[in-house]
Amino acid sequence: MQVLKFGGTSMGDEHTWRNVLQIISGYKRPVVIVSATARTTRQLIAAAEEAVDDYDRAASIAQDIENRHRRLIKNFMANYPAGDTKSATATCEEWISSCIQNLLTHLQTISKEQELSPKLKDAVASVGEQLSSRLLVACGSVFGLPMIWVDAHNIIKTDSEFGSANPDYDRMQQSTKDVSSLIEDDHIPVMGGYYGQDADGATTTLGFEGSDYSASLLGSFLNAQSIEIWTDVSGIYTCDPRVVEEAFPIDKLSFREATEMAYFGAKVLHPATMLPAEQKGIPIVVKNIFEPEHPGTLIDKEAPSNGIAKAMTFLNEVAIITVTSPHTRKGFEFLADVFGALKEHHIPVNVVTTTEASVSVALKNEYVATSLLQKLEASGTVSQATEMGIISLIGCAFNDERLPGKKVLNILDDRQVRMISYSQPKRNLNIVIPEKDLLASVKKIHQEIFEPEN
Ligand code: ADP
């Protein structure tokens, strides 16, 4: 049994829906997870935010979402004889009306409360997946596939951390059994990704790109043979193909390398995706709906090192915060205080360097808050540098005879390198440089390290 996940790019319009159904029809016992149609989640969140002080604008966004889905279904059904599509079309029409009604009710509540709570935001954000998953089932029936809709509320059980909820493994042990019985009865279960439900019955979401996480969670509970992430590029590339045109798909990555890539900014997989798969040893494959015969990228336990570096990612809008201790005694206490403040503020740090009496951390700008800086000032003098970027080389050998690390530093020779960290066992090289130099440096490094000389 395979879990197949189709992202927003695959759920774009009636043409890609047919690609998706065609791909699904090639599998014997698939389980399908889908994202919302392209742009929908972003629009839903915009509507929720607008509703706080302008309900009419929010409602007009809802109208736009409704129109787009109605058009998609109409265009899809137009390819089949009207007699075959009548009942599926009626199901879709009804479902769109009911989801949009539900959405408008939430928007009214937000408007009345003049405040957007994380709980309501999740309820609104999940509407896209609720729409797309059930509509795909109706289209699948016209296409001739025995699909059945599974509401993720009943399967993906989580805690109540709205916006980035964590799976509740105990409850999911039970809930995922229903999916297994559907497969045994020769159905193709189709579930919306990204959302789930907490113990009180409220809708939660798993965070940005959460559908990938839904797929790997379900795959791990069902002991799937593989988890396939279908998207619009043929695998995970050596670098973001939108920035580096010459980037190319990587054959194999380890779970660790793929996680590092996601954490350090590769916008292709949710960083938590690899964990459930790795625990059960289930391979993840990233493939392209527009080029299904391409093998894509295999993410598995072992992935041979290519001796140089596997991939490069980058992050922009980064700040460096440096805390310098007034005295050098008890360095351990100083470090504990600094990291205690970061913990208290729930701050993920990307790069760290220390000296005896100072510590520098690089983190996304959005986490730098006055309250954090005040807290850090209790430990020492705080200085800040903004408009930074991080380049990360994943699966990189620093001491190999080909010396990619050294090469990178040579390339950056005339740029201002602000921080460097390297971990030999993790084979990760992170370099913090001014943001203005980021993209040019990324391109140059890609050319030198990844592109074959010709
Ligand atoms: P989906 O809607 O299928 O989830 P995403 O937009 O989340 O698709 O991810 C696919 C996109 O990620 C690709 O179109 C590509 O432009 C972008 N991307 C960024 N970095 C990488 C990378 N290193 N490898 C592959 N794709 C990447």
Ligand code: MG
């Ligand atoms: Mg995605």
